[in-house]
Amino acid sequence: xxxxxxxxxxxxxxxxxxxxxxxxxxxxxxxxxxxxxxxxxxxxxxxxxxxxxxxxxxxxxxxxxxxxxxxxxxxxxxxxxxxxxxxxxxxxxxxxxxxxxxxxxxxxxxxxxxxxxxxxxxxxxxxxxxxxxxxxxxxxxxxxxxxxxxxxxxxxx
Numbered sequence: 803x804x805x806x807x808x809x810x811x812x813x814x815x816x817x818x819x820x821x822x823x824x825x826x827x828x829x830x831x832x833x834x835x836x837x838x839x840x841x842x843x844x845x846x847x848x849x850x851x852x853x854x855x856x857x858x859x860x861x862x863x864x865x866x867x868x869x870x871x872x873x874x875x876x877x878x879x880x881x882x883x884x885x886x887x888x889x890x891x892x893x894x895x896x897x898x899x900x901x902x903x904x905x906x907x908x909x910x911x912x913x914x915x916x917x918x919x920x921x922x923x924x925x926x927x928x929x930x931x932x933x934x935x936x937x938x939x940x941x942x943x944x945x946x947x948x949x950x951x952x953x954x955x956x957x958x959x
Contacts, residue, residue: 804858806843809835812856812864819949821868834867837877839884859900865949866911873942875913883913887925894926902927903946911944 807815813827822830834840835854840863843855856864863884870880888899895902903909908930933943 806858807856807860808853809856812860815861816864816868819865821865821872827868830868830871831864833877834864837881839867839881840864859898862900862903862946862949866944866946869911869944870913883925887911887927890926899927900950903950909946909950911946913942913944914940 809828809831812831813824816822816827816831817824821827831840835842840856840860843857866887867880867884870883875883891897891899891902895905897905906927906929910928910930910933911925912928912933913925927946930943930945933941
């Protein structure tokens with residue numbers, strides 16, 4: 803089982819995945835934690851000298867937030883998409899995000915482009931081949947394979 807992260811540890815893992823600089827990673831992690839999109843284990847004790855601890859599964863979520871931020875998706879839209887993704891994953895898989903990704907061969911995050919035909923109502927997970935299926939409309943696809951914390955062979959759904 804993977805170890806939990808401190809804020810600095812999560813930032814280092816994001817930097818190692820070429821998702822940003824240390825200053826950028828720390829700032830964005832703190833911002834998305836305050837927005838409730840990255841959840842710590844236990845309370846966030848701002849100003850007390852206690853470290854924030856994130857579960858190992860927070861890495862894939864943080865990577866998604868960073869990729870969407872890099873795509874210049876506005877913060878409010880990111881929040882809406884990620885909360886919609888959480889609902890969709892729980893309804894579809896009855897699992898948390900990282901566990902659901904591990905059940906999909908070549909997991910991708912699919913973001914519908916507003917105004918496109920057949921656009922999805924929120925972000926959702928799919929295999930790369932499903933993301934390109936006919937009639938799906940215009941989408942942005944973020945490959946999630948390299949962000950899974952434990953190296954395991956995904957199973958087909």
